[in-house]
Amino acid sequence: MSNLIYLYGLVPTEEMEKESLSNLTGFDGTSSIYSLPIGDITAIVCALPADDYNAATIESKLNQDMEWLQNKAFHHHETITALHQQYTFIPLKFCTIYEDTANLYETIRSNEKQLTDSFQTLHASxxxxxxxxxxxxxxxxxxxxxxxxxxxxxxxxxxxxxxxxxxxxxxxxxxxxxxxxxxxxxxxxxxxxxxxxxxxxxxxxxxxxxxxxxxxxxxxxxxxxxxxxxxxxxxxxxxxxxxxxxxxxxxxxxxxxxxPAYHFSDFSQSEAKSYANNS
Structure with a gap:
């Protein structure tokens, strides 16, 4: 199976071009986080093996493995915090995972105006x-x-x-x-x-x-x-x-x-769907 895409958040592409992404470990603990430019918006993501992070597996972990949940939630929070310190950053909720880049591209493109407006608001606040x-x-x-x-x-x-x-x-x-x-x-x-x-x-x-x-x-x-x-x-x-x-x-x-502005980005609250709960 192909890799899934874990989405941490979004930054303005122009900021990413001025300051390179720090070397951060991905959600699985072995891969690295990387940037995925989509026009004026850049997604901060990592790849996940589909066999290990499919919807059924994650749902089981969320409901039955408290240690896994605590460790992964801590990783997500720490990564979001680090990215927020570098960029004007729209954070995504825990376990926002896309099946492929095509679905992610479609989501970003269809919300481009909303995201651009959010960047302008968050940059000054x-x-x-x-x-x-x-x-x-x-x-x-x-x-x-x-x-x-x-x-x-x-x-x-x-x-x-x-x-x-x-x-x-x-x-x-x-x-x-x-x-x-x-x-x-x-x-x-x-x-x-x-x-x-x-x-x-x-x-x-x-x-x-x-x-x-x-x-x-x-x-x-x-x-x-x-x-x-x-x-x-x-x-x-x-x-x-x-x-x-x-x-x-x-x-x-x-x-x-x-x-990180978890509470004041409409995109992070509604448009981006968590793969764990919406397979």
Missing amino acids: EEWTLKIYCNEQKLRESIKESDPEIEKQKEEITKLPRGRQFFEKKKIDSLVGKQLDQEKDRFGETLHRLVKDVATNYTVKKNWNKDMTGLKEEMVWNSAYLVPKEKVENFINIILRFEKEQADTVWRIEATGPW
């Missing part, structure tokens, strides 16, 4: 992410101590028979829980409103659970922003000022970047 974590126990205690209505109810409960106290305490716990959720949402949305006006585009994403973050704190906000390069310093300073104003240990704010 950077992707930054914002994640907020909460020490839920400390926030819960803070709510109990600072809310006058809860304090009032706690005092009233002490005057009730012990049997009634149990049920009234449950009501207070429920009220605290609602306020806890509201406060977590309010905190994230407040900072988001401050920084989104600096960005040209943004997306609010699903929070990760503790198994994914490996942290004791709960993630309560997760978003990404496309920020013009001349406004990045302002973007960071807004977050630093906001963090300083909190002056407590309930919240932890993480702003990181610049990252």
Whole structure:
């Protein structure tokens, strides 16, 4: 069988002509990454043996071999990051594989205008992410101590028979829980409103659970922003000022970047199909 084509991402051909591609190892761990010019757009790819990387094999690896998945996902991320540091780069999602160069050429050609516009946008901007974590126990205690209505109810409960106290305490716990959720949402949305006006585009994403973050704190906000390069310093300073104003240990704010623009290329989100899931 002929080789498959693993697509890491796309760069402007004119940039590739000015700066040669670094020597990077391919997805299979033995081949090398190479460039494939398609007019004004150059694809960064590597060849994969079709016998070892067909759709059925990859699907089995994704579902049953966690070590393989972790190693390959790490390779993909590290390669994308290295390419992003060299070029104006449109990253492709993990396991974007084409059966042959003809299919890849057709996809690029049919999206040429969209890709060219994306290069112009990404050349002048950077992707930054914002994640907020909460020490839920400390926030819960803070709510109990600072809310006058809860304090009032706690005092009233002490005057009730012990049997009634149990049920009234449950009501207070429920009220605290609602306020806890509201406060977590309010905190994230407040900072988001401050920084989104600096960005040209943004997306609010699903929070990760503790198994994914490996942290004791709960993630309560997760978003990404496309920020013009001349406004990045302002973007960071807004977050630093906001963090300083909190002056407590309930919240932890993480702003990181610049990252490959995974979230702000329509092509990387929709047009390029993952061979692993679309054989």
